[in-house]
Amino acid sequence: MDVRIFQFNGCNKCFNETILLNGESKYKIEFIEDPKNWKEMKTDVSVITGYLLPEDKDTLEKIKSNSKRVVGYGNCTTMGGIFALANQRGYEVSPLSSFIEETEKVNGCLGEIEELSVAINSEAAPKLQNLCAVCARETTCDYLESVHRQIELEDETTCFNDLGYLCNGFVAKECKERCIDYNAPCRGCKPIIDRSGIRMLGMFGTLMGNIEVATEHSELGATDKLADRDDDITDSLPDVLGNFFRFTLSTSGLPRGRIPSSGNILNDVFTGRLIEELPLISGLLGGNRSISLTLKIIETYETANSIEVSEQTKKYRKELLDLESQLQEAIKSKDPKQYKKITDEIRKIGGNMNLSNVYFGGFKAQIDDKDNFEDYKAHVFDVVEGTYKNGSVEFTIDPIGIVKEIKIKEG
């Protein structure tokens, strides 16, 4: 079977993952990293990865006309993914379905290779359960007392939402990456329904229903003028878009944002997010250097706030960086075995390929000597306003911990 895998813009994590298909003999695989200049030829299955912009329309149509089937692989392609957060600032990252009629789509960040094989072979996809069904935590779904944004989880058995942290697990399918296992609430990369963000917004708004808020009278008609001012609750959710629509902004039904763009899509994805979410986002972004970027961001903040990390953390970080360079070799050589081996190593340390386990202060679950962990957690959440700079990364944080400006020189 002829399989051609196209890598469009940005995120190449899924593209790299397709190396795993390389070993299987039933496929004749061609990797195309520059689809614009692709020499047209007939193909059985075209797999599209990476985020898509309006200028990719012609290329996509070309691919469509030459392929028997088109498979969108990974969130960036199927739903805009994390890069669609830049739509907040006027970008037009769009899902594949808005350009061409796709045959199959494989959601997920990172998309699961098993699901991709199923889609390529046009087998019936296995029915997946809801994430909550496989989550170890238990929910009561009572009205919340308060809403928190900080992730300092001691409790490992209660649902994130019950604790007042927003988790999109209710609208997500079970997945392999399972951020919830690393104390990171789900952001819903594999939504169970359309417009999951909006639905989740409705649900979370309802959960907050018991919290008393100030109301006011309007001068006209003397009716209660409601919902006007921010209150404790909305203040505790400073980044609604990043939390509810991290992967689905382009398909959420929300209009395109009007905030001026900085011109760089990577910077725009980061701007407006919360400081504690930065490592998670950079882990999602892919790129061959996502690990070093993540660690760079963390270290920038640590150096500026003079947060000490333990020796073990340093060791892990170094190992991760080593693995990253090895991974690049494997990608270059398109060697599935080597790729598998290295990614397994990364998963072991970083939790998953999204690096859910790598966090401010080190590694959330695996740290043995607890010497400073409580300390630097306190440091991280004691948000310090100011500008941080370290080599290729520079960012500014406002008093509530939102990234106001960020500059990342891609290496």
Place this chain on the structure above:
Amino acid sequence: MSCEDIEPEVMEKIQDIVVFMCNECGQGSANTAGVARMAYNPAIRIVRVQCTGQVGPIQIMDALNNGADAVACVGCCLGACHFFNGNILSMHRIKLLKKVFKELGYSDQFVNQYTSRAAEGETAVGDFEDLVIRLSNAIREEGTIKDGC
């Protein structure tokens, strides 16, 4: 400021406003306003729902996506919801939605929550006027929600 002060060019942009009114006080007050022949902007279109607690962000976004210039929910007064707390739930959801709009760089006045009293048509009309005025302010500042897409 009242609705008469709005400039015609702004008024022209206010074409369709979807107002979800609950079956109890909302509909009641709009009926009372009608019986009292209290004029309001014809852009106001009322949708009957059981309770404002029934209106979710889905309905609101549906309305905006299909061309509405603004959406509002009108329920019973706080503490007098006929189904206990539907108006408060709706208020919280709209609060979140407003925040989403702000984060997208839009005015937060495209969605609003009001209350009215069934026996008083003027509260419903007051809500509508307030809605139109807020919308006109938003349009003056940054155009309608449809602009620039």
Place this chain on the structure above:
Amino acid sequence: MSDVEEQQKNREFKTDDDFDTEFFKRIENRSNIMKCIQCGTCTASCESGRWTALKTRSIVRKVVLGDLSVLDDPDIWLCTTCYQCYERCPRDVKPTDVIMELRNYATKRGNISPNHRAVVGYLKNFGHAVPINDEVRKRRVELGLEELPPTAFKYKQEGDDKDLKKIEKYMFDLPPVKEEKKGEEK
């Protein structure tokens, strides 16, 4: 105006023009003040009021009405800010905070009480609300301390420091005593 004339004037009807409700809109927690039920708990709680003419309740009432004469009222300077009324108020009106804010307004109008003005004068001149006398100075030296305790004014001579000058301007340059009393500032 003689006393008799003034008393007679006080007995005339007041009109809306005598009140300025706008003025007090700037008071923080105004909504709290507006819900005062005039129960008198504050006055009855007032430690100072038992010995002086302070009537906390009527001060709050005047603020609710918008009676600007409250700013000229020497009573607002009698509060010792013991927060007894604040603690006991059944409606959370926070009378002590109201009085403190009234003092700020009054000060801006030059209506500061002579005693308080004197305290500010001491602070300005000596760096202390209670000026240090020769006896104390001597004692300090005997005890091996510096002659002057460390206040900002110890460093007054280093006068080039602009920040200190600035603070001095805000803190100590009180408006002059006002001659005309009726409210003109709106």
Place this chain on the structure above:
Amino acid sequence: MTVEEKVKKTDEIKGGADSKEAEEEPRIGVFICHCGHNIAGTVDVAKVAEYAKTLPNVVKAEHYMFMCSKPGVQMLKDSIEELGVNRTVVASCSKNQHGRTFANAIQEEGLNKHRHQQVNIREFNSWVHQKEKDKATEKAKKLVEAGVNRARKLEDVETRRIATTKAALVIGAGIAGLRASYDLAELGIPVYLIERLSTIGGHMTQLNKTFPTLECPQCSISPLTNGVANHPLVELYTNAQIKNVGGSMGNFEVEVEIKPRYVKDNCTSCGECSAHCPVEVPSEWDSGMSIRKAIYKAYPQAIPATFVRDKKNCIECNTCVNICPVKAVDFSMETETKTFKVGSIVVAAGYDEYDPSEIEPYHYGQKGFEDVITQLKLERMLAPGSLTNSQVLRPSDAKIPKSVVMIQCVGSRNDQVGNEYCTGVCCKFAIKNARIVKEMYPDTDVTICYIDVRTPGLNFEELYKSAQEVGVRFIRGRPSEIVRDPISGNLKVIVEDTLSMTPLQLKADMVVLSAAMVPPEGIGPLGSKLQVLRSKEGFLKEFHIKMNPTLSSKGGIFIAGAIQGPKDISESVAQAGNAAAIAAAPLVKGYIEKEMLIPSVDLDLCVRCGLCKTVCAPAAIQINDDGTPMVNEVACKSCGMCMPACPTGAIQLLNFSDKQLLDEIIPIAGGGAVCEDEL
């Protein structure tokens, strides 16, 4: 019905409607009413009808002078017969006005009445846009289109009759509970009356006189207590508490835990046991003003007349067992649990007197401040046969006080203790007692310190006046504190007379605090067992504050008396009577008619989060063992609040589903997507 069956039933309702829809194509008849000039004067009805004809599935579009007239309704009926119209849209007045007329008309023709869609182009359009005729016509077109869209997918709603259990349960045997029980029993309904204490009658029996007529409460209530206790249809359970409540409107199952009295019913009430009992404890009923034994009767007229043993304080000396002439005392009696099947529940759990010790400056209950008492204690002092022999005596030295100061609004109108409400009865209560004290001891100064005197209604201002006439002094000001002279022990009340702007120190031999009425202890657990909602203050929340103050948030559970909020006796009685009447209605009729406008759950989409249960105010949604929600079709009030709560949209209200609302929204929002790729 088992859980599975119920879920299946929910599915059937949904499935049934779907299959019907598949059977027949919608044929919609649209009728535009002129309403004389009311609509036609503003809206060009002919144009609207013309436009309606162009809409898909519309087989008939007409305009007519008066749709609600006989010929108009006949048009509707004829269209069903002649053209096979199966859904009707009438654009005329509001749903409340004539919606029912048309719905009934199509029902007469054999269509489900929920297949009628009423479009309001009068109140919502022609009457409010009289000056903008073109715009009004455009708006009417859009509204009609929305109505047609909505009508296209309307599903049948079944009306079901649910048989009710002809019995009622009343919780609380105070004045409200007694009244409700008696009225229910008189309507021929068996009543189970559950009382937490050992006697019935509640707070009313503790009072000395009732305002405004200074009547004896014991005399007023005894016909009722006797009437209830002896009524053949009333089963009285004292020392009983609700353990569990299941079922819904019309058919509840209530588990009640009944603690033993340890005295059998053959007790002759001779009192020998009590006379010989060696244990003495303060009487709760007497507000601690007298002593009772460990085996006792709360007061001589108490009903039931059977004595009761206080197990907690009993030293088990067996004196009573041996002395009882009829051998009624039996220590071996055990707690029993009974299950009652009832159709309606009336909650009349009453109130507690606020404990003023929370208000620090009044020093209530502290050492040296024994002379600071509450109104209820004063009542107990004044009552006939009291420990003080109906005299007002200072608790500290049993002397007649020379000055009595009453302090109003203790625990009411006070944000600091969290009770913002005015209890409403204390002014009358205090004025009544002040007058009685002043009349008894003309030499004693009686002072009432008040913030506002609130005596609305017939006869109450007269009471106020009469107290002033006998010389009760009224001081407008809320006392800030009560101080005690450490040497003489005399109390002083510090207050500002706000009217003369004078701070006063009032000498007080005795201080009486008019404490607020607060929700009774244990109302929280009771509320959650009943699954009814409570107000911010903790009282049970009524369904609607004006229109339905007797129904709780849950159908079939009614509230009476002070459990809903502070009330005096007459208000409690009035509400109890109302509660009895509306609680009795479905039981007397024998069935409840319920339109099955209920949500259905798509179990494929359901993620088992359980939020629908949380938001369901009438507690109509329960969670099964496997986490799926189950809708109790009887309890459901069709509010649709569960819809937006569901994170996956799995729960959808019949005829108000997301899709149906979307169909309605599309035309009126402007019609179709604005910019397709973006929005």
